[in-house]
Amino acid sequence: MAEALANWDQVVAFALGLPDTYMESFYGTPCPKVNKKAFVSPGREADSFHVMSSHEEKAVLLETDPDTFWQTPHYEGWPGLLVRYGSSDPDRVRTVITRAWWDRAGKAQRAAFGDRP
Numbered sequence: 745m746a747e748a749l750a751n752w753d754q755v756v757a758f759a760l761g762l763p764d765t766y767m768e769s770f771y772g773t774p775c776p777k778v779n780k781k782a783f784v785s786p787g788r789e790a791d792s793f794h795v796m797s798s799h800e801e802k803a804v805l806l807e808t809d810p811d812t813f814w815q816t817p818h819y820e821g822w823p824g825l826l827v828r829y830g831s832s833d834p835d836r837v838r839t840v841i842t843r844a845w846w847d848r849a850g851k852a853q854r855a856a857f858g859d860r861p
Contacts, residue, residue, distance in 0.1 A: 748830045748831055748832070748834040749829060749831070749834060749837055749838075750829050750830050751829055752786050752793060752829075755784055755793050755829075755841070756776055758838060758841060759783070759784050759841060759845070760776055762776075762778070762841075762842060762845045763778075763849070763853055763856065763857060764778055764779075764849070764853055765777065765778050765845065768780070768782075770782035770785055773785060773786055777848075778845055778848050778849050779848055779849065779850055779853075781848040782796070783795065783796050783844035783845050783847070783848050784796070784841055784844060787826050788816070788818060789816065789826055791828055791829055792814070792828050792829065793826070793829070794819070794824055794825070794826055795824060795825065795827055795840055795841055795844050796823060796824045796844040796847065796848070797823060797824055797840065797843070797844060798823055798847070799823055801840075801843070802815075802823065802824070805825060805840065806825065809831075809833065809836070811831075811832070812827060812828050812831040812833060812836070812837065813825050813826070813827055813828075813840075814826050814828070827840070839861050842861045843860060843861055846860050846861065847860075
């Protein structure tokens with residue numbers, strides 16, 4: 745099992761390991777982006793970060809692992825959710841981050857990466 749992502753710096757390090765990512769401002773905060781699109785951000789809660797996610801996947805994550813994936817009223821209706829640092833399933837968290845990257849990657853980047861995780 746992979747080591748848990750315990751803080752924002754570790755989330756950023758993982759995200760920047762994905763192809764063609766870079767740091768750029770997102771709502772005034774430096775965040776990992778691909779194609780000028782943020783896919784993770786610090787969020788508004790000190791113990792969590794935000795990851796972009798389709799509404800369908802968000803619903804599944806909230807239902808199947810509410811200890812890791814959650815939302816506040818601010819994120820209701822938004823295609824993204826909060827992820828608590830230090831999850832007991834760090835591989836799943838990394839997969840969710842990678843999916844968020846893949847969903848914002850371009851066609852050539854997706855083809856070079858492979859199938860959606």
